[in-house]
Amino acid sequence: xxxxxxxxxESGVIAIHKPAGLATQAPPGIPSVESWLRDxxxxxxxxxxxxxxxxxxxxxxxxxxxxxxxxxARKLSRQFERRQVTKTYLAVVSRPVxxxxxxxxxxxxxxxxxEWRDFLEKLPDEARSRVADAATPSAREAVTLxxxxxxxxxxxxxxxxxxxQPLTGRMHQLRLQSAxxxxxxxxxxxxxxxxxxxxxxxxxxxxxxxxxxAYADPDTAERIEVVAPLPSHWPLWARPA
Numbered sequence: 001x002x003x004x005x006x007x008x009x010e011s012g013v014i015a016i017h018k019p020a021g022l023a024t025q026a027p028p029g030i031p032s033v034e035s036w037l038r039d040x041x042x043x044x045x046x047x048x049x050x051x052x053x054x055x056x057x058x059x060x061x062x063x064x065x066x067x068x069x070x071x072x073a074r075k076l077s078r079q080f081e082r083r084q085v086t087k088t089y090l091a092v093v094s095r096p097v098x099x100x101x102x103x104x105x106x107x108x109x110x111x112x113x114x115e116w117r118d119f120l121e122k123l124p125d126e127a128r129s130r131v132a133d134a135a136t137p138s139a140r141e142a143v144t145l146x147x148x149x150x151x152x153x154x155x156x157x158x159x160x161x162x163x164x165q166p167l168t169g170r171m172h173q174l175r176l177q178s179a180x181x182x183x184x185x186x187x188x189x190x191x192x193x194x195x196x197x198x199x200x201x202x203x204x205x206x207x208x209x210x211x212x213x214a215y216a217d218p219d220t221a222e223r224i225e226v227v228a229p230l231p232s233h234w235p236l237w238a239r240p241a
Contacts, residue, residue, distance in 0.1 A: 001203060004033050006040075007063065008226050011219040012072030015226040018064050020205030020233070024055040037066060053077045054085075054169060058202065059188070062089070062210025063228035075218040080169065086214040089164040089174060090149070090230070092207035092238045093183040094156075094194050109162065109183070113145040116177045120170045128190055129171045131180045143167040144177055153237025159186070161238050163211075174208060197233070205233050 001021050008015040018024065018033050026032035034050055042048035051073025056064050067073035079085045119139035121132035132139035145165040155161070160183070164174050172191070178184060179191035187196030187206035197204050214225040230239060 002232075004036050007228065008224070010224075011217050012067055012069035013076065013215075013218060013224075014066045014068060015213070016064050016066060017228045018056055018061060018210075020059055020061040020231060021203035023058045024064055025052055033064060033066070041068065051076070053080055056210055057172065057175070057208075059204060059206045060208045060210060061205060061228070061231045063213050063226050064210065065213060065215065072218045076215065079215055083167055084216065086212075087166055087210065088212040089166070090209045090211045090238075090240070091162045091164060091174065091178065092159060092186045092235065093162055093178055094159045094186055095182050095184075109146060109148045109160065111148055111150070113147045113165070116142075116144045116146050116181070118142050118177055118180065120173065120176060122171050129176050131176065140170055141168065142170040142173045142177060144174060146178075150241040151237055152239045152241050153235075155237055159238075161240070175206075205231070207234065207238070209234065 002019045004019065005017040006014055007017050016033055023032040025034045034052060037050055038044055038048060049070060051067030053065060053067060053073055053076040056062060065076060067076055119132050119134045120129045120142045121136055121139040122129045147163050149161045149163050151161045166173055175185055175188050175191050184191050184193040185206050185208050186194050187204065193206065196207065209230060210228060212225060212227050214223060217224050
């Protein structure tokens with residue numbers, strides 16, 4: 001596994017390119033982006049401040065923001081709460097070819113953004129969620145803009161490249177919303193995706209990548225966009241055209 005990489009460090013905000021297989025945050029003794037950053041900036045001092053306004057799943061690669069001051073963390077958290085941070089993900093999804101033919105090919109996913117709106121509920125004592133009824137007390141609304149991208153090469157039969165812009169941040173939101181529409185993310189066996197890699201299940205990647213993130217600089221209010229390059233395990237054909 002490649003180590004994380006700092007791609008921007010300004011105004012108390014650090015944008016980090018997280019590799020798949022590494023947790024954003026974890027208990028002491030378990031490798032994570034947080035512990036890596038503490039080692040890099042503070043020599044492993046557990047009392048040094050590191051703010052974590054959002055997270056990426058362990059299996060997901062891409063850009064994640066952290067803060068080195070309480071002020072920057074507060075300002076970023078406020079932006080996330082007010083939906084002022086724009087997050088853009090890329091995903092490779094698949095579906096059985098026979099079902100694809102029956103549905104017209106893409107389940108209504110076209111080149112224009114389409115809104116996915118669901119209620120998701122975290123399952124008790126499990127690291128997974130499910131789609132629930134809106135009346136379920138513990139369910140929370142999840143909203144994502146999804147569209148199909150034109151890829152650089154020819155995909156395998158039944159495979160698509162999608163772009164997601166989540167407007168909310170629920171547990172496994174993109175993974176579950178996509179799978180519930182018959183379009184599981186490749187590698188995401190938790191939600192029915194096709195296998196991608198062998199080895200330790202905790203380090204296996206899925207084809208979901210936090211590609212871009214845009215936020216307001218806490219000091220200047222300038223709009224900042226950070227782009228994380230696609231990882232080496234991403235198929236060449238699946239790169240945006």
